Amino acid sequence: MKKGILKTLTSAAEQAHTDQPNHLPVAPKRAKGSPVLANAEKALRDLAGDSIVNLDPNRIEPSPFRDRMEEDAEAREQQDELKRSLLKENQKLPVLVRPHPSQPNFYQLAYGHRRWRAIKEIASESDRPETVFLRAYVRNLTDAQLIHEQTIENGVRENLSWIEKALWAQQLKSTGIKQREMTSLLGVSEAEVSRLFKVLNSLPEEMIRAIGRADGIGRPSWMDLAEKIDASPEKLKTALALSQAADFASLDSPKRFERLIKALGGNAREKNQAANEVIEVRLGKELICSAKSNNNGFQLNFPKPKSEFGEWLSQHIERLYDDFISQISKEQENEYDS
Template sequence: MSKSSRKSIVASFGLLSAELESKLATDDQTAAPVPPSGARVGAGVIGAAHRAIDDIRSERDQLRALLESGGGVVRELDTSFIDPSPFPDRLPDDDATDFEAFKRSIETEGQKVPVQVRKHPTSPGRYQIVYGHRRWLAAKQLGVPVRALEVEISDLDLVLAQGIENASRQDLTWIERALFASRMDDAGIKPRHIYAALSIEDAELARMRSVYRTLPADIIEAIGRAPKIGRPRWLDLAKAVAADPNSLASIRTALNRGDQGAETSDQRFQRILNAIKPSAKAEVQPTSISDGSGTRLGALVSSPREVRISAEGPLGTDFLKFIEAELPVLAERFVRQRGH
């Protein structure tokens, strides 16, 4: 097979691989789900592939034929010579049960679909994962070689391949996607390619940036994937930190103090948010305003920079009108007192 045809196949590698695995796999252990026909795939992803759908199908068939025929393409590699993708997109799970079951299935049934690797761009003799991190990690922990298909692929195409794969996965959390965007940002990947890899618009990337440029990666990773914590609460946490940068020290202290083993990442997130942003229950409660006979007229809530009075009871509205009318007189009294 010529070098140029290999590159042609790899250009749409993530999509081809997902389709191929769905054909070859006989159980969940090997197959990456293919996006349903109604799923939205961003125009940028398709544009980045630079191919019509007929070309993609043709290349999928070529890749499948290549795998089925062997031809020295798929081989066993020592897992110690393989590094993860430079753009990791997963945080550790709170519960390792699913991965342990996945690993046992490979141990008993074997690895049916190869991982995809490329030569490491800076370390001769080593490889980087393009696709199949869980299979590689399972083989590594089992102490067995991993079956791998070596491909030629650039950083940009690797990012797009991962992004297309991730578009079909329902379990990636919002913060994991934001971290993926952060690592692409750090690597100098252009925003239009980040949009394509994640199938997002510029407004969503701006929201992600507001989080990962405020919250350091070590804090996000220490909190974890937090599957029940969506975008609004991550934005809330970032906003609280932006208002008080010194709170980062408090967050790190709280993370070190917590019981990481007994606490889920969702619980850890909420504890951290509560530590720097006290809940409404901790706020000053309203003070009741009553007349001499005990009739409630209103409620007062005050802070160093604000006073609010709300009407209560049948006379509450009239009471507020009275206060409003008296404000000029109170202002004059205040000025006279200040003058003494």
């Protein structure tokens, strides 16, 4: 991937050398908005016409689509903090539910699971539980509509781990949503959607769930694990046996991943642990720019003599990015559903 980006930059540098200087100011183009935020704004507009009702939290069930793999200590602390906030300030943001498809007078959550659990706990601890209600919007939703709303909520929160996002993509697919349609819902590129499914196709779900949400373990490490297991059936047997060991579950989720990949001959690149990688982009012997890659992103630095090229690149970045996406889409085309 990095080689493709750097090749594009070198080609752009060669083109910039042949372009005639343009001394006219270039009007700034309006930045394209995030598709996740655009979906969220539309969802809020749709809710604006709905009425808020008070519901018994004990007559509400969670979404049939599971977006979390486990409740860890950090999640418990966050839940307790939310409870304290609700006790102090009451519930300001309503949840979204639909009438339960099979149980009369019950409801099913689309989003707002943490608020629902917190208020349900508050009711169970109250001397007058009948006075504790959950504020909610009620809307008739199909499974596809429900998972769409739930995905928008997850996208705005942006706190699903990488592998949870992969499992969530699998559930989106189960409702008939095509992989190309997932890009705006998940806020990722088509290539990234393809990578999510590549890992899921390589790793047994039972092993993924045994590892857990693996907060801080990103795409490079999961791809590395998938490649190791694809390369050797014996490594798959080793990984499955290790994930089912009695002491495996006693570790926190990132440590489970670390133990597994070390046993297969590798090291997990956890959050903030990847060493900086500096790459130089040259035209012949001439330094055009240096590129630094780490877990926080990808940075380009131009030496002063090449600052004009940096300006040229910023003016043409949209076209270059479109070319990049087109190239990636072609490479991944065979991995998509028709």
